Amino acid sequence: MKKPIIEFQNVYKSFGSQTVLADMSLQIQEGELFTLLGGSGTGKTVLLKHVLGLIKPDRGKISVLSHAVSEMTEKELLPFRTKVGMVFQNAALFxxxxxxxxxxxxxxxxxxxxxxxxxxxxxxxxxxxxxxxxxxxxxxxxxxxxxxxxxxxxxxxxxxSRIVLYDEPTSGLDPILAHQVDEIIYTTNKKFSKTTVVVTHDLESALNLADRIGVLYKGKLIFCGSPDKLKASEHPYIQKFLQNRQCSAYIDND
Ligand SMILES: Nc1ncnc2c1ncn2[C@@H]1O[C@H](COP(=O)(O)OP(=O)(O)OP(=O)(O)O)[C@@H](O)[C@H]1O
Ligand SMILES: [Mg+2]
Incomplete structure (x- = not known):
């Protein structure tokens, strides 16, 4: 089997007394369009920042493009980051x-x-x-x-870049523009085999776009698989958000 292009192995991350990632493992293959779903505050942005080495795990290993990101110095990370594009949730413009x-x-x-x-x-x-x-x-x-x-x-x-990470690329856009952005993400992934990770609240968009979907809940991926498998999942949290059509903090707090 091919080596994954992004791999999280038993990653833990806390901020003070708050545990965000707890024994989180994930593998993303080259060329895949992977969508990450989860309620607000579940750690989706924190997870993406680990891929870039902007946040270091407390425990566990992260490997990206065969680099042990979690062990790299800031100096080593600078050239590495040019290979991974990220669209930040807040746009992060000058x-x-x-x-x-x-x-x-x-x-x-x-x-x-x-x-x-x-x-x-x-x-x-x-x-x-x-x-x-x-x-x-x-x-x-x-x-x-x-x-x-x-x-x-x-x-x-x-x-x-060989990998591109999108943090909520369509939030705040009207439905027509959101659809266009989804199309662009999909086409860029398929045409250039760019490994793509999209964080979103939008279930409809995840089901349409993704090769595989991961659902983050209480620090772990409680589901990882194809859109069809997600629709058939019997996990109570997933069933709830399939009914609600989006991940919400309300569901998270149950
Ligand atoms: N640098 C930091 N210092 C302290 N706490 C942090 C830091 N970054 C994130 N957190 C906390 O970690 C948790 C997860 O944050 P994160 O931004 O990853 O959520 P999210 O899943 O992206 O949510 P949203 O969908 O609202 O963007 C939150 O409770 C947040 O307050
Ligand atoms: Mg976020």
Whole structure:
């Protein structure tokens, strides 16, 4: 069997007295589109940050692209992070840069292209896909939440990373745009075999997009499998959220 591209082995993480991940194990294969579902505050963002080495586990091992991320120093992590793109939940843009410069920033910083003309071509091609071409000279403070999200998505699409992590890519978008973003994520995954991890509350979107779905609950993956298997699951928590069509904090607190 092929070695997984992302692997969590018995990972524990607490903040003070709060346990977020407890003996969490997960394997994601190269090229897979993996969707992670879970109620608010269950640790989905914390899990993604472990993949990038932005958060270190208290115990357990994390391996990404054959790197032992949990054991790497900050200096070793910097070049590693260029291979993993992440679209953060809050967009994480630079407020002092225009939309264009925000999108171009990693391309320039990492010297991915020789000329500014090439950078411009890549930026504009991806900006057009998300309908942002008219907003390139705006500042982030002039944009709506959904537009900021699209800027962050465009920025990640410009990178040729082998893995891309999306934290709630469609939250705050209207249904038509959310559908377009789902299509782009799906197409990029299938066309370029980019390993993709999408964190979402949106069950419908997870069922449509994913090769496999993981459900995070009380620090562990209580389910990991195909959309069809999820629909047939008899786990009481999963049955509840299949009825509600979304993971909610209310269900979590049961
Ligand atoms: N750096 C931190 N320091 C202390 N506590 C943290 C830190 N990061 C996350 N937490 C806590 O860990 C828990 C899980 O947070 P996380 O952001 O991963 O939730 P989530 O599943 O992404 O929720 P949401 O769906 O609302 O985004 C929360 O209770 C949060 O307060
Ligand atoms: Mg989150």
């Amino acid at each position: 407020n002092s840069l225009t939309v264009y410069d925000n999108i171009a920033f990693p391309l320039r910083e990492l010297h991915l292209y020789k000329t500014e003309e090439e950078v411009q071509q890549v930026v504009m091609k991806n900006a057009r896909l998300l309908g942002l071409e008219k907003y390139m000279e705006k500042m982030p403070s002039e944009l709506s939440g959904g537009m900021l999200k699209r800027v962050a998505l465009t920025r990640s699409m410009c990178l040729n």
